[in-house]
Amino acid sequence: MNIIQKLTQNFWKGRNGQKPEAIVVHVMDGNLVGTDSWFANPASEASSHYGLNQFGEVHQYVQEEDTAWHAGVVLNPQWSLLKMGINPNYYTIGIEHEGNATSVWSAVMKSASVELIREISRRWNIPIDREHIIGHYQISSKKPNCPAANRAIVDELIALAKPPTSTPLRLKSRSQLFSTMLTTATVTLQAIATGLIALGATTIASDLVAGAIEIVLGVIVYILYEKLPASR
Numbered sequence: 001m002n003i004i005q006k007l008t009q010n011f012w013k014g015r016n017g018q019k020p021e022a023i024v025v026h027v028m029d030g031n032l033v034g035t036d037s038w039f040a041n042p043a044s045e046a047s048s049h050y051g052l053n054q055f056g057e058v059h060q061y062v063q064e065e066d067t068a069w070h071a072g073v074v075l076n077p078q079w080s081l082l083k084m085g086i087n088p089n090y091y092t093i094g095i096e097h098e099g100n101a102t103s104v105w106s107a108v109m110k111s112a113s114v115e116l117i118r119e120i121s122r123r124w125n126i127p128i129d130r131e132h133i134i135g136h137y138q139i140s141s142k143k144p145n146c147p148a149a150n151r152a153i154v155d156e157l158i159a160l161a162k163p164p165t166s167t168p169l170r171l172k173s174r175s176q177l178f179s180t181m182l183t184t185a186t187v188t189l190q191a192i193a194t195g196l197i198a199l200g201a202t203t204i205a206s207d208l209v210a211g212a213i214e215i216v217l218g219v220i221v222y223i224l225y226e227k228l229p230a231s232r
């Protein structure tokens, strides 16, 4: 993807023995132009690896191998992968998004963010899930609206960035077919059994029901057996 370099002095060289293990999603509380100058100013003591605007333009401020200053303050964290006593900046990559807490993210910005997340994840072997793609609010309770008041934006990015599930469709549809057959067979057998009971042939009816239960159990076992490998 096309990335415009806007390198800043606000970073630490290297990662102090750590490597990127997660991506932190932020909102700028402003626009990309303002963020460019904020990160270019040493007095801000702030930076991020990337910044995106609503038109999908991507700026890079810090190299991924280096440590940006985007999520260093830990306060009441809600993140299971947080490492005690280690600055989160050392093992995360920060992506800033244009707008404020209540902005609607444009589809173009979301797809640029998704593409970037995919590329970073591939480079560093970062799983695309809710533990590895997180909101800034999960590191600091002082940032409750970063990346947005509606925190579902993080889930949305993950859903878009995730590769399609590897569940084989053939097995799934075969199980669905058996479920349908099972339902049909059960209804039919019930009707026959009810008819036989009405005719007074209770022994035949109970034999039929017992046989039907065996068939049903057999089919259930088969469905479970088919589903197991698919869910791995």
Ligand SMILES: [Zn+2]
Residues within 6 Å of the ligand: 025, 026, 027, 070, 136, 143, 146, 147
């Ligand atoms: Zn933030």
